[in-house]
Amino acid sequence: MSGRLESGVAPPVGDNPAGDAKSGIKKPKKKKVLLMGKSGSGKSSMRSIIFSNYIARDTRRLGATIDIDLSHVKFLGNLTLNLWDCGGQEAFMENYLSQQRVHVFSHVGVLIYVFDIESRDVDRDMATFVSIISALVQFSPTARIYVLIHKMDLMPPPPGRTCSTSTSAPSAKRRPSSPPLSVSRQALPATCPLDITPFATSIWDQSLYKAWASIIHDLVPNLSAIERNLANLGVAIEAEELLLFERTSFLAVSSWTSESGQDNPTHDRLERMSNIMKQFKQSISRFTGTPRNAEQFVCMEHKAGTSFSLFILKFTTNTYLMAVLPAGEARFNAAMLNCRIAIEHFKFLDGPSSPSPSNPQQFGS
Known part of the structure; x- marks a missing residue:
């Protein structure tokens, strides 16, 4: 299996595109x-x-x-x-x-x-x-x-x-x-x-x-790069679905679904997951005494027997990634490892000061 992930390949955003292109810096x-x-x-x-x-x-x-x-x-x-x-x-x-x-x-x-x-x-x-x-x-x-x-x-x-x-x-x-x-x-x-x-x-x-x-x-900068990299990652790890959430609000930034994943009859599952994870974070905050906006967890796993498995992983500084996979321990472990490796290709989500390499890198497993 192989996929191609691009690092920060979206055009620069800001009032001075020419200057940003020369410096390789994206303005907020x-x-x-x-x-x-x-x-x-x-x-x-x-x-x-x-x-x-x-x-x-x-x-x-x-x-x-x-x-x-x-x-x-x-x-x-x-x-x-x-x-x-x-x-x-x-x-x-x-x-x-x-x-x-x-x-x-x-x-x-x-x-x-x-x-x-x-x-x-x-x-x-x-x-x-x-x-x-x-x-x-x-x-x-x-x-x-x-x-x-x-x-x-x-x-x-x-x-x-x-x-x-x-x-x-x-x-x-x-x-x-x-x-x-x-x-x-x-x-x-x-x-x-x-x-x-x-x-x-x-x-x-x-x-x-x-x-x-x-x-x-509709407001997220570099959305085309996010969607492209997310699709390549989903194909590489043979996932059924990938969801990228913003860390604090847990709003869905982007998603990718495979052909088999499109058979899921729950059409509002992105919003349901946002709601569920927000409630989960608030429960952790209440029982641990940590601030509501603090980082509450690094990784969460769920394995539903022979039906499916999923994990929600602290991805970049500002995002969480949820991967839904067919059942199987080896597939699950390989997918989580590859998602951790792929974080480097999504670093442009962390801020305007991340440089954009001119050559996309190859990702595979």
Whole structure:
């Protein structure tokens, strides 16, 4: 078996590509991310779960965001999210759209707008959303827009289906006073050039990880190099599936699946694994007394008899790698050894200062 892994072969990222190419250094990529929505829609809760390792029930202690809560979130080693969590009270919204219009809506890479499924004033919510889109078109016409229809755990499941939310979630005792919000092109300005990607989310299940992983996936620098190397590694170790997770948030950065692995009927397994591993890390933190964002484990193994085996390995400084394999002790040990050897080819994930060799190296086993 053999595969070819390339070390840092992606084009340089930054404002001066020519200078970066000469030095072989990749500059960090910065993205301004606006997190907006009506007060109480759940913006700060989801941010705390994804980036601060809160669990859902702990978010009840969070208070309302006052004006703008600015944080710098490092993702991998070469992407920094300048996350603007904007308070959703009407006075703040009016201020963003008038006095702070240029300041808030300039140089935006991503807008994440959160709708509350329980909203009792859908028309006003949509009017505010359209005003924000108009400001974004004016000052950041290339921004990407993601709409999260949040608190879906409060919606009763369709007839004949069971609710997929966590058993820790509060019971859906009431039906929202309005039907689920739909964001259509008809509600936006006719000249709006922006595409909108919608997600239905809840802090009580894996839907939140699905939405944020999709958002982050589109922002990751060197993504083509990551996907190429991951595919080559998967073929080399004869894996069924490889998943690359960011260390702190455990969001899926990239994945590779073999032909046999594509027969897996669980289509949301990436998000489920993010949710499971986040809960696992929080349990370790609780029982060992280590900080929530600390490194909690180096390697975890699971062998399901003759069905399959998997391991989750501390990979680079900023990532974990999960490998799913057919059953077999020799195959398992060889795969883990080869994954440790392959770490060298993914070092460009660790930061902007990693040099990029001009010649790809050969990897095999």
